[in-house]
Amino acid sequence: MKIKTILIRTPFYATLLLMCLTAHAELNPQQRAAKQKGIELYNQYKAISAIEPLEIAAEGGDNEALYYLGEALRKNNRHMTPEAKKAYESSAKKGNIYAMIRLGRIEEDLCSTMKNCPQGENSAGSWVVKAKSLAIQRAKQGDSESMYLLYEMTGNDDWLEKSAENGFAFAQFRLATKYQEGNGSFLLPSRRKQAIEQWMKASAENGYPLAMMGLAAIMIEKNDLASFRIWNEKAAESSYVEGVFGYASYIGEENSKYGFAFDPVKSYALLSNLTELNGGGNVIRDVNDTLPDIEKKMSKEQIEKAKEVAKTWKTSHPPLSFFPDKLGY
Template sequence: MIEQIIISAVFTLLFSGAAIAQLTPEQQAAKDRGIALYKQSDWYDSQPLLKTAAEAGDRQAQYYLGEAIRLSNWHTTAEAKKWYEAAAEQGDLYSMLRLSNKYDLCKYMGTCNEKSGTEWRKLALKVGRERAEKGDTEAMTVLYIARQGLGWLEKAADAGDSYAQNLLAKVYRDGGGWFLIPGNRKKAVERWFKASAEGGNPDAMFSYVDFLYENNGTKKEMAYWLKKSAEGGYITGVSNYALRLAHLPDDVGYSLDLVTAYGLTYLLSKLEGGGTAAEDGQRNLPKIAEKMNELEIQEGIAFAKEWEKTHPPLSYFDPIFGY
């Protein structure tokens, strides 16, 4: 009975237009830094920063705080559930999906139950469809994630959503979807990676480079998109761009630029989040440094500091509704 009252209240909030949190400059800075750390898989240090904005009512910060807590504990704790609910009550569809997960370890930890999960799923699908029918591409993507059909993701991609385009290209690449003529699958993968890359998605830029490499693309095009991926902050793009600037190997035609290569690799070596970026950076630094003198190495470190000021934070660009 209590759960039904809660869900009813959520409906009221969603359709009465929940207020958007207005953050102070300090709260916004904390949110931005918290999300940046989260996207570097630093699920611990991101939490206090995200909490600053989440407590001020920011829906996005609430979702990512719930994610950071869940991932760092390997299940949805009571604290994570609190923040998912706060975001869901403001209409966040991804939070509704998290709350509807029947298979999370929280089921065995006493912090969630099947009945509330069923109600949250019904709400996510109801609100998602209403928004999707009005052209909301995020809602279309959520409906795909909620297993309502690949057609929703295709609609989001057709509508120009670069996130959906990148996801659709990966679905097709990995065998999803159905194509009468086999060659059409490859054409669709290329089409959507390129569209997403042109839409500004650094992850898609790198995936497009990989596609071009596997399908005899030109060095000029590969060099262009690899650089763009690095400039967009995609960690894998930065690593590969740096190695090719150092001619380790020289397979896309860049001029040798050891200072930039060292600087970017140095940045990666200092990451404190998850993943292997820091380890890879530390392993690659000596390979680049052996071609340099001490002055060039210092110039590389100075370059790294300037790059950090003028480019987006490094990111793995993991899916919004990921692990």
């Protein structure tokens, strides 16, 4: 089976950012900057803070900004609100399949239990039909992401496999994790392990950070510490929060059981950068537990140097992100 790795030269996060910034040229500079900031905050689990910049970008009619605005509003309120639905509908009208899927799943939303789902221009069923039709059209043109969305809508594993085989990094990761969870038929356990590693590696090489950490975990099981260190560091370089924390913690150990070189300055720098996530995710608790222990091992000069390293790292790497599933709840 041939695996396409179409994003090897352009990492997943960079490709995603490029798509976000160039998909709609009608945005003015202020709106483009607001969109980038809004999505950055959303990906750091700061839905409340993301709303204002996403509203600015949404004024320019950008379908991606409208979708994320809907997501931020819905997650902040824990259910579909009229404002969120309006944003989704505006995005869907511009061809955003993710927005169509979200509108098609309104009966799964908490608002359905609360019996206060906002009325819309179209029924949930009609949005599902439109989403499938558009996804099939794009899939026929070779769009691997649309193949994945057809899997989301149908539950047909064939679409997940086609998407993975055609190089969609997230589909490759999902296929690997499905096999890890016991799905799929394999004659031998060793074949399952081979398939898991095959697809996790394909996704990691395509630049998907969660797959980098998944592959690192596989390397630990194989006792391949050198490969574990490589993929853990790559995940950190991508600014995946869990990767940054793990890597920073390991290099802050004087005798790392995984063979990382002791570097308290860099460890302190990366951990201190993670403190900006206060209010987003739960990593701040782990950082607050770890950072003081690293600081005890450092001189005042080292701490000052670490602060400079932190600034340099931040300007030379993508924004910190949890890389949440775009259709996740």
